[in-house]
Amino acid sequence: MLRYQSLVAPALRIAFTSVDQGNLALHVLDDRDAVLLRRRDLERGLGLGTAEFTYMNQVHSADVITLAEHPSPKKIYTGDALLSPDASIPLAVMVADCVPVVFAGKTSAGPISAVAHAGRRGLLDGILSGTVTAMREHGAQSIEAWIGPSICGSCYEVPPAMAEESEKIRPGISCETRWGTPGLNLPEAARVELSALNVTVSDSNKCTMEDEKYFSYRQDPQTGRLAGLIWTDG
């Protein structure tokens, strides 16, 4: 597990899980009770006490969901970013190759947190800019972002037409894979986009396809999901 601490809001903790914590997704082929048990083990291990991470039903959209102070544990949030205006709600984003981005910020009243799922479609449609905008609308003055394990440009091959279409929308996103075919560099495009928005970015530089410690859909379509997490310590 990769762990970080926010500099602008020191009470905020950030983590990206690996295969060591197991699959955390309910929508893949896995035993539901085993997944729920793993989620609880993770919460206990990170010191959340009785608090639980809020996960979302991710659909490759550009929709940012702002959570109320007391979200219903039964409610299913469909979208691709979650925002907790006072950082009181532990947040989770799940991926296996797509780019998980965790955000920490500071408002005049205290910390603010968010997570986003940036696959090709969501990234091109502006899920990351949308998350930053929503955080600023909630008073965020300074924002940090962590780019978690995701497929790198050297490994992410796409059809030539898709590379061209993506490049038109986001100049610089297309690249060449290590075997010389058209590719897309999603984590780099995320870094460039966030930096241009004056967000301080840290990149884990871990490729899910190359590193066996992380789930990769391209490596195995039946794979599990890792999680990007943010919560308040104490």
Ligand SMILES: [Zn+2]
């Ligand atoms: Zn790679």
